[in-house]
Amino acid sequence: MSIDLLQTDPSTLQKELPAFVKEVTVKPNNELTRSIYEEANQMIELLSNPQLSQFEATRQYVRLWLERAKRDVREGNRVQAESVRHGSEYYTYMDQAHHRARLRMAQQLIGSEYLHTSELSFTVVEIAAGIGKFADYTKELEKQKSKIQPQPTHLLYLPVDLDIEPLSKIDKREPKLQASAAELPFPDNSLDVVYAGELIEHLSPQLLFSFFQEAFRVLKPGGLFLLTTPNFASIPAQLEMAQGKFPRTVDERRSEEPSAWASEHITMFTGNSLSEFLQYFGFDIDTLTTNQVTLRLEKDEKGKLYPSQVVRFEAGDDVSFNEAKASADIGDSLILAAKKPAI
Incomplete structure (x- = not known):
């Protein structure tokens, strides 16, 4: 038995969900509490209500997320988050295969913009950059550009973070900037790319709206706004929501310990x-x-669900990239490139 949570109409969901939950729940004898079950129905109805646009549904839905997240966060997680955010956990987090694949996809999209520009300068700003993972890649891009253009376009990579600690780990000779995503310190129409990897899921609606407005303001006409974020419609997320659970990220499903960031x-x-x-x-x-x-x-053996079949896409391969685009709606991460309209 299967249910497409994003396509099925609410009345059908109400009829089919109880049987589906009973079938997929890891511990069938441990039934969902009434409050969690009602909350799951409320979440599903919002996303599948044909009377609401996706925009309006999400506006209402984030209120539910916020309340649920507050209940799910353990106090110990907050302490852990402060202690490991820029420590060894950050490095192992970015070294995991699915995060490397996500980063390569983002790099390919930025690289395509840079290699095809005829401008003399090209500025990439990474928001919530941490230790600046894009630095080495941008240097490699300049080398590639020099092979196809006599006077290569100068590429400026500028990591931006609200927290000065990770920025301090970047080479002192490299440019960096401490700033908030909600108040970007750049002139109007000045940047070629604004990139934020795994940031927007951490922002409140108010901060999120401010960030999107700021990104639009600072980008040049035709500039690229590139985002990556966990996909709420991934296959595991749909399954967990059907059980009345707060959907977990790939990192949480891989680990026995709760994720501080998630x-x-x-x-x-x-x-x-x-x-x-x-x-x-x-x-x-x-x-x-x-x-x-x-x-x-x-x-x-413990009755815990785990991903046993994963298709990972490789950047740089046109066939793989096209397959990735075709699978985006159910992929584990969303990688979205948007552009400010050209004049």
Whole structure:
């Protein structure tokens, strides 16, 4: 038995959900509490209500997320988050295969813009950059550009973070900037790319709206706004929501320990809802893709579900990239490139 939570109408969901939950719940004898079950129905109704646009549904839905997230966050997680955010956990987090694939996809989209520009300068700003993972890649891009253009376009990569600690780990000779995503210190129409990887799920609606407005303001006409974020419509997320659970990220499903960062996820998106949000703020959607798709879940010896079949996409391969775009709606991460309309 299966249910498409994003396509099935609410009345059908109400009839089919109880049987589906009983079938997929890891511990069938441990029934969902009434409050969690009602909350799951409320969440599903919002996302599948044909009377609401994706934008309006998500506006209402983030209120539910915020309340649920507050209840799910353990106090110990907050302490852990402060202690490991810029320590060894950050490095192992970025070294995991699905995050490397996500980063490569984002790099490919930025690289394509840079290699095809005829301008003499090209500025890439990474928001919530941490230790600046894009630095080495941008240097490699300049080398590639020098082979195809006599006077190569100068590429400026500028990592921006509200927290000065990770920025201090970047080479002192490299430019960096401490600033908030809600108040970007750049002139209007001045940047070629604004990139934010795994940031927007941590922002409250108010901060999120401010960030999107600021990104639109500072980008040049035709400039690229590139975002990556966990996909609320991934196959594992749909399954967990059907059980009345707060959907977890790939990192949480891989770990026995609660994720400090994931506990701060308060705003989640599907491909459609994120696209509509960006269009609301004036952007044109250019590309929606993903890093991988979890196709099959199985139970381990403890009865815990884990991904047993994953298709991971490789950047740089046109066939793989096209398959990734075709699978974006159910992929584990959303990688969305939007553009500010050209004049």
